[in-house]
Amino acid sequence: MLKTAKTVFRFQSRMLSTFQTLKVTSPKEYVKQVELNRPDRLNAFNKTMWIEIGKCFNELAVDSECRSIVLSGSGKHFTAGIDLLDMMDMGQKLSEMSDVSRKAKLFDDFIELYQKSITSLELCPKPIIVCTHSAVVGAGVDLITAADIRYCTKDSWFCVKEVDIGMAADVGTLQRLPKAIGSQSLVRELCFTARKMLSEEAEKCGLVSKVFEDRNAMIEEAIKLADTIAQKSPVAVQATKRNIVYSLDHTNQEGLDQIREINKLNLQSEDFFNAVIAGQTKGETPVFSKL
Numbered sequence: 001m002l003k004t005a006k007t008v009f010r011f012q013s014r015m016l017s018t019f020q021t022l023k024v025t026s027p028k029e030y031v032k033q034v035e036l037n038r039p040d041r042l043n044a045f046n047k048t049m050w051i052e053i054g055k056c057f058n059e060l061a062v063d064s065e066c067r068s069i070v071l072s073g074s075g076k077h078f079t080a081g082i083d084l085l086d087m088m089d090m091g092q093k094l095s096e097m098s099d100v101s102r103k104a105k106l107f108d109d110f111i112e113l114y115q116k117s118i119t120s121l122e123l124c125p126k127p128i129i130v131c132t133h134s135a136v137v138g139a140g141v142d143l144i145t146a147a148d149i150r151y152c153t154k155d156s157w158f159c160v161k162e163v164d165i166g167m168a169a170d171v172g173t174l175q176r177l178p179k180a181i182g183s184q185s186l187v188r189e190l191c192f193t194a195r196k197m198l199s200e201e202a203e204k205c206g207l208v209s210k211v212f213e214d215r216n217a218m219i220e221e222a223i224k225l226a227d228t229i230a231q232k233s234p235v236a237v238q239a240t241k242r243n244i245v246y247s248l249d250h251t252n253q254e255g256l257d258q259i260r261e262i263n264k265l266n267l268q269s270e271d272f273f274n275a276v277i278a279g280q281t282k283g284e285t286p287v288f289s290k291l
């Protein structure tokens, strides 16, 4: 019975889809790199990309070959935000419909789809290190604020562009940016004005934790960090991410209750036992088996 379950899991881990708008590679054991890959359109989010981001992170969430993820963008910019040509197509579809309720349903469906796409990063229990360069516009800010760790290059800049295209951001920035930055005043200034925030200010306000001279140095360092995380107990790391994310919008007591529930199982895991023994006997750092 156990053997059958293991076989199914091994099979699942090899089932990662191939994508039109994303490139997924494995730079190290247990480390995946996901690259936004529409460089000719400045990695603008078209409908396919929205769908594929959700699919990719949902698959990585259950892939036992993946313990940490580096997310980057190919080409000149990290992303130019939502694909404005795609939006025009949507406008065309809407103009062919006359009923307000049916139009509202169409909007509701696609906004929900796009929200779920971004939220898939937060729900993925594997830590995600996002690496940005040059422009991070609109949907790009939604995306990076759902990741765990943010690095950027010196030339990187960030823009909550939505008010400039006549809309309120609706796929995560307004919920997650205030938690990432901490200053309500700065968040509101950025969201009401769509002004560009440069890398220096992004580091100062805590949006990013490191700034690099260039993209290669940044990716190299991010892969090193992802590798360090991948060598830790996956039981411990994934429980840690779950509890940090949960605690962001729960009381301290609720967060403590959740981690108690998780740890009453996880403290019975071989990872805990092996790590404690290794620590006590000054033995070699344990190699943790697949989760």
Ligand SMILES: CC/C=C\C=C\CC(=O)SCCNC(=O)CCNC(=O)[C@H](O)C(C)(C)COP(=O)(O)OP(=O)(O)OC[C@H]1O[C@@H](n2cnc3c(N)ncnc32)[C@H](O)[C@@H]1OP(=O)(O)O
Pocket: 040, 041, 042, 044, 076, 077, 079, 080, 081, 082, 083, 084, 085, 110, 111, 114, 135, 137, 138, 139, 140, 161, 162, 165, 170, 171
């Ligand atoms: C339910 C809704 C969910 C989410 C909503 C999200 C909202 C947003 O994302 S709002 C943000 C929308 N994006 C923008 O307003 C950005 C517009 N683009 C720019 O400001 C600039 O292109 C740039 C990103 C600063 C880059 O400038 P530069 O390097 O000078 O390149 P360009 O010459 O301007 O552009 C090259 C090429 O790309 C096309 N393009 C740029 N942005 C987009 C886009 N967002 N969608 C589609 N295409 C885009 C631009 O038109 C050029 O095309 P050519 O055919 O080569 O002329």
